[in-house]
Amino acid sequence: MQTTLHHEISLSGTGLHSGRPARLVLKPAPIGAGISFLRRDVAGPGARIPARWDLVTPSPLNSQLQNAFGVTVSTVEHLMAACAGTGLTNAVIEIDGPEVPVLDGSSAPFARAILSAGLARQEAPLEAIEILRPVEARAGAASARLDPGAGLVVSFAIDFPDAAIGRQVKTLDMANGAFLRELCDARTFCRQADVDAMRATGKALGGTLFNAVVVEGDRVLSPGGLRHRDEPVRHKMLDALGDLALAGAPILGRYTGVRAGHAMTNQLLRALFAEPTAWRRVEVDEATARRLPGYRLAPADLARVA
Structure with missing residues (x-):
């Protein structure tokens, strides 16, 4: 519903x-x-x-x-x-x-x-977007891809020169509760050099060590360190989920991002909707709803949120 x-x-x-x-x-x-x-x-x-x-x-x-x-x-x-x-x-x-x-x-x-x-x-059925065949967007070493799947699975890989981040890979089935348990508290992150460059161009003016994970080499500069050992890749997965939500309906399929950012995930959605045979709208029944990220969450689930 x-x-x-x-x-x-x-x-x-x-x-x-x-x-x-x-x-x-x-x-x-x-x-x-x-x-x-x-x-x-x-x-x-x-x-x-x-x-x-x-x-x-x-x-x-x-x-x-x-x-x-x-x-x-x-x-x-x-x-x-x-x-x-x-x-x-x-x-x-x-x-x-x-x-x-x-x-x-x-x-x-x-x-x-x-x-x-x-x-x-609400007394109205929910529709989802079912992926029927693979769709991909690429730019150099970065890529984003959607493949068919029964529910939503998000997979991501990042690779940064800073030892505090390095290479991180993670895959999550986003069925009921996984977002709260695994992703929602992962913070945006950047390198100190990126902060300096952004501020020089009038960006990141509201950024602090308390609303972003800032790293320099092998050091995490933000007080308290990381919330998760692999917090950066978790945040990239969180970003991807938010960008995919702009499709206007839950997606049934597997998203795979490699060094992908906001623009690439949007390019992927544009490629998807440009190919009518790559997707279809389906009404969500009870069995399908159980495979979606927000299935019947309750206030008691708040205990899992940071």
Whole structure:
């Protein structure tokens, strides 16, 4: 079944790249509405930005949406991952500026808020996107691929010269609860040299050692170190889940990313929807629902969230 929130919830923080204060309110939405953003600082019809793959516009460090009026909202990936990971399908996200707050750099605060509000089941069937044949996007040594599968499996490989990260590979079946247990608390990460370069170009102005994992060589500079030994690859998987959520429906298939980023996962979705024989929409029955990330999570599951 489709779901929405029992009641509205609000979160406040700072935009990771803009450094500006940011506040958002998640509100219930009717059947079939999907997820959309509503810029409260913009008047008229241009204020609404649906969370869709075809509205993703180039942005090197995050996922940014732009509607037909040129209005944008950026850094949506952690919030979209929380929506997908908790099974929230219909919501309006009111936001007072152009960037979603980074909070602690993970999806955990968003997931906690969604599950605290509770999900209301709506009397309408949910559809999923079933992958029928392989689709791939490539650029140099990076790639992203979707293959057929009964549920959603996410696999990722990264390789960084810094010994604090190095090469990491992980695969997870995203069936009920795996997002909360394994991914949602994994924070965004970067190298100290990247921080210096980003700030020199006006990016990462809201980044701190408390909302990102910053490494230099074999050292983790962020207080407390890593939440997981392989936190960086887990965060890349979290990002991929959020970017895949822009498909507008749960995906039944296997995603494999190798050094892939936001832009490549979006290229993969564009390649998928350009090939009508590579996918189909299917109604989600009870057996299929059990294989989706957000199947019947309850407030008690919050104990597993960092």
